[in-house]
Amino acid sequence: MSWKSLELTGWGRNSHQTALTARPERQKDLQRAIGDSLAQSGLVAHGGLRAYGDQALPRGDDQHALLTTRMNRILAFDSATGIVTVEAGMCFRDMIRAFVPKGWLIPVSPGTAFATMGGAIANDIHGKNHDTQGSFCNHVLGFELITPDGNTQQVTPDHNLFRATIGGCGLTGVITTVTVQLKKISGNCVQVTETKIKDLESYLIAFDEAIAQNVDYTVGWIDGLAKGKRMGRGIFETATLSDETIELKPAKEKSVPIDFPALALNPLSVRSFNLLYRNRFLRKSRTTLTPFEAFNYPLDAISDWNRIYGKRGFHQFQCVIPRSEGERALPLLLDTIARSGAGSFLSVLKTMGGDGRGLLSFPMKGYTLALDFPHKAGVEALFRSLHKITADHGGRIYLAKDSMLTRDEFDAMYPNADEMRQVLASLPHSEKLTSQMAARLALTGDAA
Amino acid sequence: MSIQTKNETWLILGASSSLARAFAAEVAGQGHDVILAGRDQDDMAATATDLTARFDIKATPTAFDAMRMEQHPTFAAAIDAMAAGTLNIFLVFAQMPEQDDIDADPTLVVPTVTATYSGAVSVLHCLAPLLEQRQAGHVVIVGSVAGDRGRIKNYVYGSAKAGLHAYAQGLRARLFKSGIGVTTVKPGFLDTAMTWDAEGMFLVSSPQAAAADINKAVTKGKDVIYTPRFWWVIMTIIKHIPEAIMKKLAF
Numbered sequence: 001m002s003w004k005s006l007e008l009t010g011w012g013r014n015s016h017q018t019a020l021t022a023r024p025e026r027q028k029d030l031q032r033a034i035g036d037s038l039a040q041s042g043l044v045a046h047g048g049l050r051a052y053g054d055q056a057l058p059r060g061d062d063q064h065a066l067l068t069t070r071m072n073r074i075l076a077f078d079s080a081t082g083i084v085t086v087e088a089g090m091c092f093r094d095m096i097r098a099f100v101p102k103g104w105l106i107p108v109s110p111g112t113a114f115a116t117m118g119g120a121i122a123n124d125i126h127g128k129n130h131d132t133q134g135s136f137c138n139h140v141l142g143f144e145l146i147t148p149d150g151n152t153q154q155v156t157p158d159h160n161l162f163r164a165t166i167g168g169c170g171l172t173g174v175i176t177t178v179t180v181q182l183k184k185i186s187g188n189c190v191q192v193t194e195t196k197i198k199d200l201e202s203y204l205i206a207f208d209e210a211i212a213q214n215v216d217y218t219v220g221w222i223d224g225l226a227k228g229k230r231m232g233r234g235i236f237e238t239a240t241l242s243d244e245t246i247e248l249k250p251a252k253e254k255s256v257p258i259d260f261p262a263l264a265l266n267p268l269s270v271r272s273f274n275l276l277y278r279n280r281f282l283r284k285s286r287t288t289l290t291p292f293e294a295f296n297y298p299l300d301a302i303s304d305w306n307r308i309y310g311k312r313g314f315h316q317f318q319c320v321i322p323r324s325e326g327e328r329a330l331p332l333l334l335d336t337i338a339r340s341g342a343g344s345f346l347s348v349l350k351t352m353g354g355d356g357r358g359l360l361s362f363p364m365k366g367y368t369l370a371l372d373f374p375h376k377a378g379v380e381a382l383f384r385s386l387h388k389i390t391a392d393h394g395g396r397i398y399l400a401k402d403s404m405l406t407r408d409e410f411d412a413m414y415p416n417a418d419e420m421r422q423v424l425a426s427l428p429h430s431e432k433l434t435s436q437m438a439a440r441l442a443l444t445g446d447a448a
Numbered sequence: 449m450s451i452q453t454k455n456e457t458w459l460i461l462g463a464s465s466s467l468a469r470a471f472a473a474e475v476a477g478q479g480h481d482v483i484l485a486g487r488d489q490d491d492m493a494a495t496a497t498d499l500t501a502r503f504d505i506k507a508t509p510t511a512f513d514a515m516r517m518e519q520h521p522t523f524a525a526a527i528d529a530m531a532a533g534t535l536n537i538f539l540v541f542a543q544m545p546e547q548d549d550i551d552a553d554p555t556l557v558v559p560t561v562t563a564t565y566s567g568a569v570s571v572l573h574c575l576a577p578l579l580e581q582r583q584a585g586h587v588v589i590v591g592s593v594a595g596d597r598g599r600i601k602n603y604v605y606g607s608a609k610a611g612l613h614a615y616a617q618g619l620r621a622r623l624f625k626s627g628i629g630v631t632t633v634k635p636g637f638l639d640t641a642m643t644w645d646a647e648g649m650f651l652v653s654s655p656q657a658a659a660a661d662i663n664k665a666v667t668k669g670k671d672v673i674y675t676p677r678f679w680w681v682i683m684t685i686i687k688h689i690p691e692a693i694m695k696k697l698a699f
């Protein structure tokens with residue numbers, strides 16, 4: 001098994017760590033890489049490295065890293081039931097490309113096609129359809145897990161490690177295969193309706209109506225710079241699964257070839273971007289047929305877009321606020337953000353239908369708001385105030401995006417934090433599987 | 449990419465490498481069946497299931513060991529029985545230990561040369577008559593830019609690949625009479641498990657991009673290709689460096 005020293009960073013490029021990294025292509029090599037690193041000082045598994053912060057980063061340079069993206073095969077597929085087992089490094093793009101033509105859809109997908117099935121379990125990820133479909137792990141029938149003692153376990157919902165692994169940030173073991181129930185579909189696209197929304201109040205009403213009508217997908221794009229009466233204005237998108245099959249044009253991939261200089265991203269450019277985005281269509285609303293990939297992954301159209309934030313990187317703030325607190329907490333958050341002038345290209349508002357199945361699953365019934373901020377002086381103070389508003393209203397921060405929560409903030413937001421610590425403490429050799437985030441939140445190790 | 453209507457079979461020799469997997473996916477995506485030949489049975493079984501599930505084609509794993517040359521005639525007979533219709537061959541296996549390791553342990557020379565050269569020639573020589581009988585098919589032989597010029601950094605492996613290139617030229621002339629094309633592929637640096645920890649790599653390309661390139665070359669009936677194409681330029685320059693200078697270079 002070959003290892004090489006690699007500088008790893010999350011999608012936000014705000015934390016870095018150099019570590020010996022392996023990228024096995026076969027089961028045998030995967031087993032060997034895990035065995036070798038468990039015999040030494042341990043490892044962290046990665047998928048697409050699409051988590052923003054330090055979640056997938058090794059704790060120090062003696063800890064190994066395991067890139068799973070080449071473990072991406074379909075191991076079993078039943079075309080009658082839509083039950084599929086894949087290697088955990090398979091990404092969403094592959095799931096869509098392999099199964100949509102056969103009439104089966106991976107029911108929940110994040111906003112990037114390059115996240116893997118292993119990463120999807122480790123964060124119990126959600127899509128634009130949480131109200132109707134729940135989160136990813138609601139569709140997971142089981143998975144194979146290599147625990148820190150080196151044993152291989154078949155984990156189904158009745159297994160004692162199921163709840164700790166779902167949303168468990170990769171701390172219970174390395175997920176090697178994943179079995180999911182796909183959803184039967186008859187077309188290859190969704191019918192999307194985009195409507196301009198003038199303020200936050202109208203947004204909450206629009207979401208209520210869509211939920212009442214059981215619309216398949218809903219998402220809101222918000223202009224994070226708009227203040228006062230315009231606060232919360234943006235474009236509301238709803239979509240329903242279509243029965244039609246449209247022709248797919250091969251996508252031309254654009255990319256950001258260099259790190260943008262810090263100047264490129266300033267309040268003016270962000271303002272112009274939001275203006276352009278809001279006016280990409282002139283009428284009050286429009287309806288189009290959009291293929292799944294284009295609908296789910298608009299940001300993937302430009303690869304390495306995270307480089308527009310330059311070398312210093314950026315942070316994403318994503319919280320969920322209980323439904324009953326939305327009216328109070330969202331204006332406070334948006335106002336704090338707009339007044340900070342820290343500026344975010346696009347902010348996303350979505351709704352969530354209920355709790356996830358994992359001890360640390362992010363979702364709860366309510367609203368989730370996500371915005372990006374460049375890394376610079378003052379951003380930490382801003383995040384502290386946003387964390388406080390979130391916690392005060394009974395909400396929580398999404399660990400997939402986080403790099404700044406303190407242990408105390410985390411404990412206040414995640415009621416099962418201590419139960420998670422107990423599960424990990426009772427796992428033999430759990431110290432072999434840790435990460436910078438795990439250390440920061442005292443999930444594993446001496447402080448736990 | 450043209451969808452070929454006739455169903456053909458591609459025999460992939462050395463099916464566990466990432467280039468082999470990517471090429472198998474390319475041709476399976478066009479509706480062709482594949483036979484996956486190699487040593488890691490579990491791995492090939494997984495690839496076979498994957499290709500069948502994705503592309504609704506027939507993918508069959510079969511045991512093959514380049515080093516066991518005495519078994520190659522029986523292997524060829526088995527392939528003959530398995531593949532009805534047009535048979536194409538994609539040969540990609542090789543062994544590439546570090547030159548330093550070979551220098552320290554010269555017993556590594558034989559396995560390197562056997563896997564990279566003799567084993568390849570042996571199995572191709574057993575399979576060539578099958579293609580001639582069918583008067584159809586295509587052969588892809590994956591060589592290497594390392595075979596274009598002997599270099600201090602990997603000349604044992606490079607010389608075996610150079611031999612393979614010469615064999616491919618002869619085989620091309622022989623099979624031409626039966627209307628069968630032979631494409632020699634010289635990949636530059638590919639991002640694979642074999643090169644994961646290699647130092648001094650530049651302009652690295654993905655196995656998927658190389659596989660797509662190769663498939664295009666097959667469709668066009670090309671004799672020799674570099675992938676990516678600019679390697680042709682690099683190797684033309686390297687090939688023309690006078691030996692008096694080359695021997696002083698450390699790459």
Ligand SMILES: Cc1cc2nc3c(=O)[nH]c(=O)nc-3n(C[C@H](O)[C@H](O)[C@H](O)COP(=O)(O)OP(=O)(O)OC[C@H]3O[C@@H](n4cnc5c(N)ncnc54)[C@H](O)[C@@H]3O)c2cc1C
Pocket residue numbers: 011044045046047048049050051052055056068088089109110111112114115116117118119120122123124125126127128169170171173174175176299400401435
């Ligand atoms: C543009 C963009 C849009 C996004 N949109 C959404 C969204 O809409 N909804 C949402 O929920 N998330 C979203 N995300 C976040 C992303 O889905 C999650 O961070 C996801 O976990 C990333 O998966 P990955 O394979 O890249 O994992 P990585 O980032 O590589 O790792 C994330 C965590 O998973 C663990 N892990 C990965 N693979 C394994 C394995 N095989 N075994 C054990 N542990 C493993 C790692 O240790 C780490 O803790 C988005 C991210 C980006 C960049």
